[in-house]
Amino acid sequence: MKKLRIFKSHRLNRSVAGNGLLFFLMGIFGVLMALPLVMIVNNALKPLDELFQYPPRLFVRNPTLDNFVDLFVAMNSSWVPFSRYLLNTVIITVGGTAGHVILASLAAYPLSKHRFKGKDTLFNLVVLSMMFSWTVTQIPNYMIISWLGINNTYLALILPACSYGMGLYLMKQFMDQLPNSLMESARLDGAGEFRVYMTIVMPNVKPAWLTLAIFQFQQMWGNTGAMFLRDEELKPLQFALQQIAAGGTARAGASAAVTFIIAAIPITFFLICQSNVLETMTTSGMKE
Amino acid sequence: MKKKHSLTLSQKRTVNGYLFILPWLVGFAAFYIRSLFMTIQFSLSDLTVGVSGYSLSWVGLKNYLYAFTAHGSFKQILTSSVINMVVDVPLIIFFSLFMALMLNRKFRGRTLVRAIFFLPVILNAEAIVDAIETAAMMVATGVSSSSQEMAQSASGGIGIGYYIDLFGNLMISRDMLEYIVGAVNRITSIVSASGVQIVIFIAALQSIPSSMYEVAKIEGATGYETFWKVTFPMVMPHIITNIVYTVVDSFISSDVVTLAYNTAFSEFNYGLSSVFSLVSTVVTCAILVLVCGFISKKTFYYN
Numbered sequence: 001m002k003k004l005r006i007f008k009s010h011r012l013n014r015s016v017a018g019n020g021l022l023f024f025l026m027g028i029f030g031v032l033m034a035l036p037l038v039m040i041v042n043n044a045l046k047p048l049d050e051l052f053q054y055p056p057r058l059f060v061r062n063p064t065l066d067n068f069v070d071l072f073v074a075m076n077s078s079w080v081p082f083s084r085y086l087l088n089t090v091i092i093t094v095g096g097t098a099g100h101v102i103l104a105s106l107a108a109y110p111l112s113k114h115r116f117k118g119k120d121t122l123f124n125l126v127v128l129s130m131m132f133s134w135t136v137t138q139i140p141n142y143m144i145i146s147w148l149g150i151n152n153t154y155l156a157l158i159l160p161a162c163s164y165g166m167g168l169y170l171m172k173q174f175m176d177q178l179p180n181s182l183m184e185s186a187r188l189d190g191a192g193e194f195r196v197y198m199t200i201v202m203p204n205v206k207p208a209w210l211t212l213a214i215f216q217f218q219q220m221w222g223n224t225g226a227m228f229l230r231d232e233e234l235k236p237l238q239f240a241l242q243q244i245a246a247g248g249t250a251r252a253g254a255s256a257a258v259t260f261i262i263a264a265i266p267i268t269f270f271l272i273c274q275s276n277v278l279e280t281m282t283t284s285g286m287k288e
Numbered sequence: 289m290k291k292k293h294s295l296t297l298s299q300k301r302t303v304n305g306y307l308f309i310l311p312w313l314v315g316f317a318a319f320y321i322r323s324l325f326m327t328i329q330f331s332l333s334d335l336t337v338g339v340s341g342y343s344l345s346w347v348g349l350k351n352y353l354y355a356f357t358a359h360g361s362f363k364q365i366l367t368s369s370v371i372n373m374v375v376d377v378p379l380i381i382f383f384s385l386f387m388a389l390m391l392n393r394k395f396r397g398r399t400l401v402r403a404i405f406f407l408p409v410i411l412n413a414e415a416i417v418d419a420i421e422t423a424a425m426m427v428a429t430g431v432s433s434s435s436q437e438m439a440q441s442a443s444g445g446i447g448i449g450y451y452i453d454l455f456g457n458l459m460i461s462r463d464m465l466e467y468i469v470g471a472v473n474r475i476t477s478i479v480s481a482s483g484v485q486i487v488i489f490i491a492a493l494q495s496i497p498s499s500m501y502e503v504a505k506i507e508g509a510t511g512y513e514t515f516w517k518v519t520f521p522m523v524m525p526h527i528i529t530n531i532v533y534t535v536v537d538s539f540i541s542s543d544v545v546t547l548a549y550n551t552a553f554s555e556f557n558y559g560l561s562s563v564f565s566l567v568s569t570v571v572t573c574a575i576l577v578l579v580c581g582f583i584s585k586k587t588f589y590y591n
Contacts, residue, residue: 022390026387026390026401029387029405029479030401030404030405032479033404033405033407033408033479033480034404034407036407036411037404037407037411040411103311103312103315104312106308106309106311106312107308107309107311107312107313109308110304110305110306110308110309111305111309114301114304114305115298115301116298116301116302116305116306117302119305122309122313125321126316127532127573127576128324128569128573129316129320129321129324130532130536131536131539131569131572131573131576137323137324137326137327137565138552139326139330139552139558140322140323140326140327140330141319141323143326144318144319144322144323144326148318159315159318159319160315160319162312162315163312163313163314163315163316163318163319163320165316165320166533166536168312169529169532170488170529170533173525173526173528173529174491174492174495174526176525177495177522177525193304193308197308204495205495207490207491207492207494207495208491208495210491211487211488211490211491214406214487215484215487218409218410221410263410263411266410267403267406267407267410270403270406270410271399271400271403274399274402274403274487275399
């Protein structure tokens with residue numbers, strides 16, 4: 001019996017039927033989740049008469065790019081060109097994501113790997129702050145933003161996002177799992193704290209900060225900024241979408257095209273980051 | 289020459305530590321700590337908006353008393369939100385761990401499948417939801433009535449009640465059964481709420497050293513044993529991470545927050561709204577402390 005097991009042990013102990021069932025389940029969930037996206041893609045390619053067809057069809061019959069042309073023509077003749085909205089969103093998203101990942105991982109390193117006074121209090125405060133919903137603290141937030149004098153600038157959206165608690169929490173949890181001996185050996189070799197952070201800690205928690213980047217990118221991308229940005233030329237894409245969608249029937253084609261653009265970019269970002277997560281080799285080279 | 293003031297090692301560590309935290313802490317203090325204190329202040333006073341800004345008048349615990357003794361629906365909504373959260377969180381955690389395990393295996397088109405499971409998170413953005421709804425509205429005015437008819441016709445004959453009785457006869461306790469039925473009803477919301485959790489779990493699975501699996505293999509562990517002895521202990525800390533995330537996430541979209549929001553922005557009662565959000569924050573924190581305290585006792589940390 002023992003021998004048999006050794007021979008088989010390079011394969012997973014799962015029957016073909018079990019695998020089939022798992023993939024079947026995954027397929028069902030996958031289809032459920034992919035449906036809205038399929039709808040978005042097809043709607044963006046539908047000519048107007050198909051958009052209003054009854055009963056509605058999921059798949060497009062005569063795909064055209066009319067909606068995109070419509071979008072750019074319609075929006076470029078308006079007050080603020082469409083590309084400006086896109087640029088605003090990109091600035092806000094990149095700023096908020098990069099800032100948050102950098103600040104949160106910097107702060108998470110000592111919280112996870114150093115011992116000093118006030119550490120636990122600080123960390124508990126972080127967890128407490130996450131419980132505090134953004135929607136409810138809108139009034140104090142607005143007051144703070146205008147007190148800082150950054151109302152109606154990109155900073156009003158970027159700065160609060162940089163110091164959100166969730167990223168710090170996530171990074172700390174992942175850094176907790178790094179073996180201390182890795183850092184000790186670097187210190188013995190004469191590396192300063194910042195060097196340890198840059199060359200030892202960050203490469204080893206790459207899956208964590210890529211995850212955080214995905215997460216934060218998505219959050220920033222979905223921001224309408226309606227509260228803080230008043231100037232039309234500062235407003236992000238999501239705001240433009242709301243405006244176009246509010247246009248109703250007349251703008252249905254343009255609205256479908258914008259929805260496609262808005263959904264496509266975070267998905268692309270996700271795909272790039274995820275394929276990088278796979279390439280990481282973690283906590284290798286340890287001999288205990 | 290002035291004698292150089294030297295620090296002890298632990299003091300150096302402290303300074304170093306705070307240097308790393310400082311940039312983040314400044315923003316955190318400015319935006320989050322301050323708004324926390326302002327909310328507490330609001331909850332203890334009457335806020336009136338005038339021409340030159342707002343003015344606060346101290347009323348003590350009046351708002352709290354009102355919320356708990358006189359307000360019509362607060363206690364009820366709070367309880368139902370908490371119950372929803374308690375029911376949803378374990379389901380989301382199990383589902384996302386399961387999905388992460390599946391998606392962590394090597395197969396063709398894995399990134400694509402992962403992306404599909406992350407879709408709900410992306411498509412949940414406010415503006416996209418709006419756009420999809422408008423698009424659906426335009427074509428679906430007739431569809432909605434027909435689907436209602438379908439739902440009605442399906443409820444006769446062999447409905448969910450039939451299955452409940454069937455399982456009831458199989459000696460499964462009523463409470464357990466109701467939980468399962470509830471879970472089935474929540475499938476869509478659970479699946480769409482677990483995108484981020486799946487990604488976190490995948491990252492956790494990726495950071496398990498492969499040498500551990502090699503050892504397990506050499507020792508002749510089965511897949512089942514490997515899961516419980518290697519994988520599960522190693523992702524345990526991230527189960528806590530995910531619980532925290534899930535609780536925060538489900539809390540932010542819960543009815544209590546909606547109530548607080550409406551109280552503030554359609555009834556303009558900022559004091560009462562602050563009370564609602566503070567009380568629900570405290571309740572959520574209490575739950576988190578309990579759950580995490582219980583789990584972290586059983587958690588294995590690598591160091």
